[in-house]
Amino acid sequence: MASRTPSAAPKSEEQRSGAERAPRRRLSVDERREQLIAVALELFSAHPPDEVSIDDIAAAAGASRPLVYHYFPGKQALYEESLRRAGQELAGRFEEPADGPLSERLYRVMGRYLEYVESHAAGFTALLRGGSVVSGPGADAVIDQVRRAAGEQILLHLAVPDPSPALRRTVRAWIANAEISSLDWLGERAVPREELQLQLVQELVVSLAVTAAREPALAAHLAEYWAAETPEGPTGRLLHDFTALLATPGLGDTLLRLATG
């Protein structure tokens, strides 16, 4: 008999349950559980959770309603489990080899992040907008876990020996920026994805510069990173654009007056 909470370890042929009535082919207990989660994640990605029923999940999985209840106590449990999977996947997208210019690494990370967000738009929006009857502590825990994982990955790339509270705040605030900007973008699609991807990376670069302006050790650390940047990367393009900005009538004089005042 299949357990209500089968272990994650693969089961042998002998351990497989014959209880479920698989309509197309016989799935093992673990295969069936994974299939239900995958189907639920797909539905919860495309629709707000309140609009997805156990019947929808059963139909999409080619399974019966009792079979779904055999694996999960209810919609809430399936929602939370599919959220956890989505959170793991999303957190994983922040992992990036520590090679090459920093802003180009971050650009690749944000490309993967926005790609995931776009392909799970309805679920992402419902999750972060909150107010759903199935949101709650389980969903909040997943959101927190992704935020923490993302923050740790960014700090890992910065490789600052002992990050100050101000630097940690900068990173957390930027992650909030990425979240709210993604939500905004999903709602309006006012700019191409690559444009938002570039802007977010450049916003982190300038926020780090603001923090470094107060922390000489961080400034020295970042200067080494920036030395590896290329004119074509996000940092180079930003500096190029800032230089062009200086052609704005009066701006050069203003900046010079303020900087030396």
Place this chain on the structure above:
Amino acid sequence: MASRTPSAAPKSEEQRSGAERAPRRRLSVDERREQLIAVALELFSAHPPDEVSIDDIAAAAGASRPLVYHYFPGKQALYEESLRRAGQELAGRFEEPADGPLSERLYRVMGRYLEYVESHAAGFTALLRGGSVVSGPGADAVIDQVRRAAGEQILLHLAVPDPSPALRRTVRAWIANAEISSLDWLGERAVPREELQLQLVQELVVSLAVTAAREPALAAHLAEYWAAETPEGPTGRLLHDFTALLATPGLGDTLLRLATG
């Protein structure tokens, strides 16, 4: 007889209810309602909502439990009403005369904002951390209303004739930054309030610069504002710090190479 939902208009002597047993002095229906909201707001500011009971509110108001229920159907209604008041107060703190350098106006606004956040720390934290049993659509609506009001005030000060989607996103993302940074700060108090106040304003200044680097019309508009900035204000201090940053070994050469590459 006092209505369960007394109108906001002041009542005449004749309309006053004698039903409530005010222990110290007889309050009018409206006075009593306002007093209960004020007491509730004070308690919900200092404690997470789950830790505040109707009995606590009654005791702090010098009123009986039935009297509180005479005015409000339950804790949820009192919580939401006190939240609405807090939201109005907080949104009002973003209002600022359109006089003087822009970054100094924003600095004053953020001073008032952080002051309110600090004096309502537990309630602010519980509200934004979510997961409380009394959070829900009512609380979400108040949060949204404050965010919208704050965003409108910032855009009002920027006075850009037709704000682009990118500019609107920049402002919304910065408001998210202010929220998450405030939460962080309340939890750790790692820097003095004035330091966070300054950093937040400077982060908006650089985010606007990143957006302006793509929008010549916005750049021209901001250049006029920046012309009114002083070396002592947040923008001037940031430019001064950035200039000092250029003394970081190797950084000047790197920036020059990237900007002209």
